Amino acid sequence: MDESPPPPPPDDAPDAQTPPPPQPHTTHTGSPTDFLKGVVGKKVIVRLNSGVDYRGVLSCLDGYMNIALEQTEEHVEGNVTNRYGDAFIRGNNVLYISAAEAIL
Amino acid sequence: MDGSSSGIQEPFDLIRLSLSERVFVKLRGDREMTGILHAYDGHMNLILSDVEETIMIVNEGEQATVSVAKRKMDMLFVRGDGVILVGLLHCTARLILKVFYRCPRLLVHENSYIESNGRLRCVFQTVYTKDHDLFSS
Numbered sequence: 001m002d003e004s005p006p007p008p009p010p011d012d013a014p015d016a017q018t019p020p021p022p023q024p025h026t027t028h029t030g031s032p033t034d035f036l037k038g039v040v041g042k043k044v045i046v047r048l049n050s051g052v053d054y055r056g057v058l059s060c061l062d063g064y065m066n067i068a069l070e071q072t073e074e075h076v077e078g079n080v081t082n083r084y085g086d087a088f089i090r091g092n093n094v095l096y097i098s099a100a101e102a103i104l
Numbered sequence: 105m106d107g108s109s110s111g112i113q114e115p116f117d118l119i120r121l122s123l124s125e126r127v128f129v130k131l132r133g134d135r136e137m138t139g140i141l142h143a144y145d146g147h148m149n150l151i152l153s154d155v156e157e158t159i160m161i162v163n164e165g166e167q168a169t170v171s172v173a174k175r176k177m178d179m180l181f182v183r184g185d186g187v188i189l190v191g192l193l194h195c196t197a198r199l200i201l202k203v204f205y206r207c208p209r210l211l212v213h214e215n216s217y218i219e220s221n222g223r224l225r226c227v228f229q230t231v232y233t234k235d236h237d238l239f240s241s
Contacts, residue, residue, distance in 0.1 A: 084191035
């Protein structure tokens, strides 16, 4: 609490509209769980610890971060190396899940 | 269109749909295999039959080369912690469904469903539209 930012300075330029606090880049705020709920059904990029990327539509995921992907493309160093209609990724291999399209 | 529309609520449902189908499994240590899936559990331990394993071996040296070794096994237990990915080869069922939807003379009935073994059970009817003379041509 001692590190809290100082209160905004008194408004000594009455004609200037004080800008609102900086908005986050998306309107999406909330917990990681909210993010994951938001990306179900959307295109995502899943990166594994090995550096391999999987791009596809996220069907669903569970608490272990096991992932079901549809229309999956496997990318290794930028090249598509495999395609799967459906793929199951075991959660322990997941480094991150990135939204590849806008989420609401 | 989320997973619920295709009857998948959790990732393991995808595996359940692949029982007694041929699956592709990517494993740690640059190994891949295909086999017929007989059983699995929550660790992703797998029982596969009619398995072909492909092992990528990187030969260190002046010029690193990759050689591929293959071997076949009749029946195999795969420990779950080695599994990276299970790719499903039965997804043609959903593709067929999409093709049917696009075909003007066929209508996939609402009661079509994917059986527990992953096969598509279609209840469809032929619908004659304006281009029904296509049948005679």
